[in-house]
Amino acid sequence: MYLAILLTYLISMSSYVASFTIPSFDDDADPVVVLSQLQELAISTLQNSSQTISQGCSLTDAAIRRDWEALSREERKDYIQAVQCLISKEPISDPKWASAARTRYDDFVAVHTNVTLAVHNTGNFFAWHRYHLWAFETALRDECGYKGYQPYWNWFSHRDNLLESPIFDGSDTSMGGDGEFFMHNGSLTDGGTLWLPSGNGGGCVKSGPFKDMQVNIGPTMPDMDGFVPVGGGSDVYNPHCLRRDLTSYVTKTWATTANLLNVTIGASSNTIRDFQLDIEGDISPDNIGFHLMGHAAMAADGADLYTSPSDPVFYFHHSMIDRIWWLWQIFHPDEARKLFGTITMFNNPPSRNTTVDDPLDLKELYPHRPISDLMAKGENSPLLVGSMERLSGHLAGDGQHR
Ligand SMILES: [Cu+2]
Known part of the structure; x- marks a missing residue:
């Protein structure tokens, strides 16, 4: 993850500005191929920038987040086991703000729920x-013996049929399959402004390693018709089965080469403002943006604005969001450490602009770190100094498919 930081740090420390020629891409090309070409371009940009990193780390030392599809069966099982381990552990969050949390896994749902309006x-x-x-990845590693890093969901693979994705195929090396069929009339997404058709699920996940997963928090603000909110957030204990409605319509429509190129090297990529508005779906009424896209494709628990980390695929989706940010940062070094937006959701109520000194709030679960720590602003950043095992990047993106 911090490879992005390292890159921007590197560039900022030198008068050398990464230069590369952007090859021309075709909107009709396969988005999976285009993404791996963009990644190669990013890596070679990094390699040409410098060989060493000031904090004693180098490109070759950076930890690597990988595509779930590139993991072996054993590696997938190790990851699944680590998540199940977190689910089996006691929570450590303070019941004052997370009284509904019953597991260590829930801590991460609860904290997201608790700060939702300040982080979207x-x-x-x-x-x-x-x-x-x-933080989630670190808990898997430090508390559950996981040796790898958080895998990502490449939205462009199996975009036409999510049921065929190794993440969702319901096999024993997947993150569970679709929900059971539940009669409903689609989902209302994007703040209730856009209707999306139903998939074939919507009920409890009934296949794969997470088929018996109990979700304890939410739904708080679900999009799916017939999925009734319980009112309240991390303070309302509402044990229910994990629900999904895998909706390939969503990925088919928006996980396109044109949208990928647009945010990485195209018209929406020139400023942090446009990049962020595009990813969050606010730049064009025709495009819900990659962030909402991933959530809406899972639907049900995974599409709840507040409690979406209830679905473990949340972390796969956000790993991919982070990867896209990382790619964008490499291609736009002058914008890479800039921020866009205020400290309130949609600036409502009106508030001041976010600054890189603002703390990132994970309650008492992890230290409140300034944003600059995650963007390599400070040499004193505790996350960067000498913490090799904490570094994670996206170096070997796709690897071999097995
Ligand atoms: Cu979120």
């Missing part, structure tokens, strides 16, 4: 989710 459509959106993701 705000200036800290990318950085807060980067920190939350790192």
Whole structure:
């Protein structure tokens, strides 16, 4: 994850500005191929920038987040086991703000739920989710013996049929399959302004390792028709089964080469403002943006603005969001450490702009770190200094498919 930081740090320390020629891409090309070409371009940009990193780390030392599809069966099982381990552990969050949390896994749902209005459509959106993701990954590693890093969901693979994705195929090396069929009339997403058709699920996940998963928090603000909110957030204990309605319509419509190119090197990529508005779906009424897209494709628990980390695929989705931010940062070094937005969701109520000194709030679960820590502003950043095992990047993106 911090490879992005390292890169921007590197660039800022030198008068050398990464230069590269952007090859021309075709909107009709396969988005999976285009994404791996963009990644190669990013890596070679990094390699050409410098060989060493000031904090004693180098490109070759950076930890690597990988595509779930590139993991072996054994690696997938190790990851699944680590998540199940977190689910089996006691929570450590304070019941004063997380009385509904019953497991260590729930701590991460509860904290997201608790700070939702301060971390979406705000200036800290990318950085807060980067920190939350790192915290979850660190818990898997430090508390559950996981040796790898958080895998990501490449939205462009199996975009036409999510049921075929190794993440969702319901096999024993998946993150569970679709929900059972539940009669409903689609979902109302994007703040209730856009109707999306139903998939074939909507009920409890009934296949794969998470088929018996109990969700304890939410729904607080679900999009799916017939999925009734309980009122309240991390203070309302509402044990229910994990529900999904895998909706390939969503990925088919928006996980396109044109949208990918637009946010990484195209018209929406030139400023942090446009990049962020595009990812969060606010730049064009025709495009819900990659962030909402991933959530809406899971639907049900995974699409709840507040409690979406209830679905473990949340972390796969946000790992991919983080990867796109990382790619964008490499291609736009002058914008890479800038922020766009205020400290309130959609600036409502009106508030000041976010600054890189603002703390990222994970309650008492992890230290409140300034945003600059996650963007390599400070040499004194505790996350950067000498913490090799904490570094994680996206170096070997796709690897071999097995
Ligand atoms: Cu979120």
